[in-house]
Amino acid sequence: MTSPDLVLVGPYDYLLAALSVIIAILASYAALDFARLVTSAQGRARFRWLIGGASAMGFGIWSMHYIGMLAFRLPIPVQYDWPTVLLSLLAAILASAIALFLVQGLVVLRSALARIQRGISELEVAKRELHRKATFVELLQVVAVAANETTSVEAALKFTLDRVCEHTEWLVGHVYSFSQGKKTELISSKIWHLENAVQFEAFRQATESTPLAIGVGLPGRIAESGKPAWIPDINQDTNFPRKKLAADLGVKGAFGFPILAQGEVVAVLEFFSRNIEEPDSELLTVMSNIGAQLGQVVERSRAQQELARKTEARYQLLVEQLPAVPYVAEPGAEGEWLYVSPRIESMLGFSPAEWIADRHLWFRQVHPEDRGGALAEEKALEERGEAFHCEYRMLARDGSIVWIYDAAALVPDATSGRPLQHGVLFDISERKRAKQELASKAEELARSNAELELIAYVASHDLQEPLRMVASYTQLLARRYKGKLDAEADEFIGFAVDGATRMQQLIQDLVSYSRLTTRGKALNLTQAEVACNSAIENLQESVKESNAQVSVGTLPEVFADARQLTQLFQNLIGNAIKYRNERRPEICVAATPNGKEWIFSVQDNGIGIQPQYFERIFQIFQRLHTRKEYSGTGIGLAVCRKIVERHGGRIWVESQHGKGSTFLFTIPQTERAEK
Amino acid sequence: MNSRTIEILLVEDNPGDARLTLEACKEGSVLNNFTVMKDGVEVLAYLRRQSQYANSVQPDRILLDPNLPKKDGREVFTEIKADERLRNIPVVVLTTSAAEEGIARAYSRHANCYITKPVDLNQFLRVVQSIESFWLTLVKLPSQ
Numbered sequence: 001m002t003s004p005d006l007v008l009v010g011p012y013d014y015l016l017a018a019l020s021v022i023i024a025i026l027a028s029y030a031a032l033d034f035a036r037l038v039t040s041a042q043g044r045a046r047f048r049w050l051i052g053g054a055s056a057m058g059f060g061i062w063s064m065h066y067i068g069m070l071a072f073r074l075p076i077p078v079q080y081d082w083p084t085v086l087l088s089l090l091a092a093i094l095a096s097a098i099a100l101f102l103v104q105g106l107v108v109l110r111s112a113l114a115r116i117q118r119g120i121s122e123l124e125v126a127k128r129e130l131h132r133k134a135t136f137v138e139l140l141q142v143v144a145v146a147a148n149e150t151t152s153v154e155a156a157l158k159f160t161l162d163r164v165c166e167h168t169e170w171l172v173g174h175v176y177s178f179s180q181g182k183k184t185e186l187i188s189s190k191i192w193h194l195e196n197a198v199q200f201e202a203f204r205q206a207t208e209s210t211p212l213a214i215g216v217g218l219p220g221r222i223a224e225s226g227k228p229a230w231i232p233d234i235n236q237d238t239n240f241p242r243k244k245l246a247a248d249l250g251v252k253g254a255f256g257f258p259i260l261a262q263g264e265v266v267a268v269l270e271f272f273s274r275n276i277e278e279p280d281s282e283l284l285t286v287m288s289n290i291g292a293q294l295g296q297v298v299e300r301s302r303a304q305q306e307l308a309r310k311t312e313a314r315y316q317l318l319v320e321q322l323p324a325v326p327y328v329a330e331p332g333a334e335g336e337w338l339y340v341s342p343r344i345e346s347m348l349g350f351s352p353a354e355w356i357a358d359r360h361l362w363f364r365q366v367h368p369e370d371r372g373g374a375l376a377e378e379k380a381l382e383e384r385g386e387a388f389h390c391e392y393r394m395l396a397r398d399g400s401i402v403w404i405y406d407a408a409a410l411v412p413d414a415t416s417g418r419p420l421q422h423g424v425l426f427d428i429s430e431r432k433r434a435k436q437e438l439a440s441k442a443e444e445l446a447r448s449n450a451e452l453e454l455i456a457y458v459a460s461h462d463l464q465e466p467l468r469m470v471a472s473y474t475q476l477l478a479r480r481y482k483g484k485l486d487a488e489a490d491e492f493i494g495f496a497v498d499g500a501t502r503m504q505q506l507i508q509d510l511v512s513y514s515r516l517t518t519r520g521k522a523l524n525l526t527q528a529e530v531a532c533n534s535a536i537e538n539l540q541e542s543v544k545e546s547n548a549q550v551s552v553g554t555l556p557e558v559f560a561d562a563r564q565l566t567q568l569f570q571n572l573i574g575n576a577i578k579y580r581n582e583r584r585p586e587i588c589v590a591a592t593p594n595g596k597e598w599i600f601s602v603q604d605n606g607i608g609i610q611p612q613y614f615e616r617i618f619q620i621f622q623r624l625h626t627r628k629e630y631s632g633t634g635i636g637l638a639v640c641r642k643i644v645e646r647h648g649g650r651i652w653v654e655s656q657h658g659k660g661s662t663f664l665f666t667i668p669q670t671e672r673a674e675k
Numbered sequence: 676m677n678s679r680t681i682e683i684l685l686v687e688d689n690p691g692d693a694r695l696t697l698e699a700c701k702e703g704s705v706l707n708n709f710t711v712m713k714d715g716v717e718v719l720a721y722l723r724r725q726s727q728y729a730n731s732v733q734p735d736r737i738l739l740d741p742n743l744p745k746k747d748g749r750e751v752f753t754e755i756k757a758d759e760r761l762r763n764i765p766v767v768v769l770t771t772s773a774a775e776e777g778i779a780r781a782y783s784r785h786a787n788c789y790i791t792k793p794v795d796l797n798q799f800l801r802v803v804q805s806i807e808s809f810w811l812t813l814v815k816l817p818s819q
Binding site: 465468469471472473475476479501 | 689691692695698792795796797799
């Protein structure tokens with residue numbers, strides 16, 4: 001409107017200018033306040049504050065400008081277009097609103113950003129935490145796997161120390177265990193993890209040479225409580241004996257945990273760090289778990305050891321109880337002895353150590369007379385691998401003789417492959433003695449039998465000759481002088497002859513009785529029926545004479561001396577016929593099984609026997625009748641009993657006086673299963 | 676029936692037994708002449724007509740008890756049978772008990788017979804007499 005080179009200058013109302021400045025300050029203050037209120041308000045309130053704030057700020061800023069403008073007194077008339085003025089006011093308000101909105105948004109944005117950042121850092125922390133946990137788990141897992149696979153407790157412990165120190169970057173790891181049997185003292189197991197072995201040498205030596213009582217020191221405390229423990233700064237701890245040593249090495253923090261097996265503390269692990277460490281519950285938990293894992297290892301190891309010990313003990317017991325002495329030696333008469341059972345000491349008086357130390361001992365102790373045989377066998381074994389069996393005498397330490405049975409074979413050694421003599425020695429002195437005793441007893445028996453035989457022979461031969469003289473001449477006398485001498489003489493002669501004849505018979509009977517044993521034959525399978533029929537054959541005359549009826553049932557096969565069995569039947573059946581009454585003799589021979597034996601019976605209908613004599617009749621030469629009544633010497637039943645007893649049975653009688661008798665005897669059944 | 680006297684040489688060391696045999700034979704029907712010798716060595720000398728027996732008569736029969744002193748009856752027997760001149764004389768061996776049957780049986784191949792001297796006299800007489808009958812009536816001997 002004006003030309004560019006026309007410059008209008010008017011006076012300045014400084015009061016109005018000052019007022020505009022004041023309004024500006026107030027407006028700014030209000031604006032800032034409103035901005036804060038807008039950001040801090042929520043929802044509807046925020047909107048109201050926004051409008052209110054915008055209005056106030058807008059008006060403030062506009063009025064500042066307007067009044068500032070009014071301050072300029074221009075020489076020309078100025079007129080304000082009120083619509084435009086209002087419009088500018090609105091514009092100001094709008095601009096403020098926008099500004100406020102933006103500010104508020106920025107603030108919100110910033111706080112959101114801040115939250116995000118926080119979230120991110122929290123995430124970082126969580127990740128780190130997770131990672132830490134993961135490494136713990138890994139540590140635990142690694143230890144668990146190692147614990148399961150480990151061959152020894154020591155290996156597992158060392159492994160654990162190494163892994164933990166690796167994980168935690170601690171300087172020292174060490175294991176305390178209990179001294180053998182004493183559960184009141186901890187001593188070093190000498191299992192260490194040392195970052196710097198040289199540096200910690202003094203510490204190590206001090207630890208290894210000092211036992212700790214329960215309750216003393218960190219390990220002592222752990223052993224007592226059974227729980228992990230932590231010393232953040234050893235310099236502050238009163239219960240730490242190695243304080244000085246540790247402090248000198250720059251150790252500050254200490255940590256330990258127990259290994260529990262079946263609820264009992266069996267060892268304590270301790271760790272040292274150069275930092276002051278704060279107790280970490282995570283680590284404590286992990287360590288407790290590791291402790292449990294190791295505890296299982298210890299338990300398992302113990303169980304194995306116990307089993308091994310028990311097995312060893314059992315084996316040892318077995319070896320010592322064996323009546324035999326196992327041994328392992330190099331083949332050859334002077335081969336080195338590699339093993340011999342402790343029982344050798346009780347057998348020969350030399351300890352296993354002595355046998356192993358002196359390879360010539362065996363040969364020296366073999367009885368000189370038996371050396372040849374033993375050497376030959378040894379040679380056969382060594383050269384041809386033939387199994388070694390030898391009986392020989394050995395001289396025990398005290399000089400006594402022991403009979404040995406030695407059985408051995410060559411077995412190639414497991415590692416070297418060279419053949420070794422594996423054998424067993426038996427003390428057969430007892431057996432030999434028994435055999436010798438048996439032999440001498442058998443000899444004695446044979447001698448005794450021979451003597452009996454001799455007596456029997458003498459009886460039968462030498463006695464009979466004079467007897468024959470007496471009998472024959474008295475008979476001759478009787479013949480020649482019968483009737484020529486007086487009646488008394490006849491009688492006397494009669495008695496003499498009778499006596500002689502009877503004596504003859506008695507001697508015959510005695511001889512045959514004794515011969516039942518000395519001339520008894522071995523028992524063989526015999527048909528009893530055949531024996532019985534044979535006996536009846538022999539009794540043909542008396543059977544005919546008495547018109548006896550003899551019936552024989554089915555008789556079994558038995559182990560017997562056929563001749564004696566026949567004699568047995570003959571005697572019994574003969575008696576049955578002899579001791580008959582007026583009735584026709586009816587005799588039954590039968591056999592019935594009874595458990596493991598046969599019961600034979602010879603039943604008759606003869607004169608019978610009274611009960612009080614049931615036992616006496618079986619005695620030698622015992623008779624119930626006179627010779628006049630019934631002939632015989634009374635040896636028949638004694639012979640029967642001897643025969644029956646020789647066959648392993650027994651004989652008895654059942655009878656009714658006047659009605660008849662049944663003689664019964666048993667013979668064991670043959671065991672066909674023995675075939 | 677032979678009218679000649681039968682010469683019997685009885686070799687028996689037991690006088691009781693010798694007498695019994697003699698008595699038993701006496702009761703027989705035949706006339707027997709007995710010469711009794713007690714000793715194995717003497718018997719052989721007699722049979723061979725040696726020294727004091729130069730004039731001995733050869734017996735028709737020999738009754739021999741195997742148990743003799745000095746020379747065993749068995750040996751005598753063997754020698755008799757070995758000797759050509761003596762072999763043909765029948766020898767009857769008299770055993771005393773069944774126990775000696777075993778020994779006697781050993782003779783059985785060469786002995787002409789053997790008998791057991793029974794205890795019972797009557798039995799003995801019967802046995803002796805049956806031997807008599809046997810030899811005399813049934814057997815033909817080679818003539819001397």
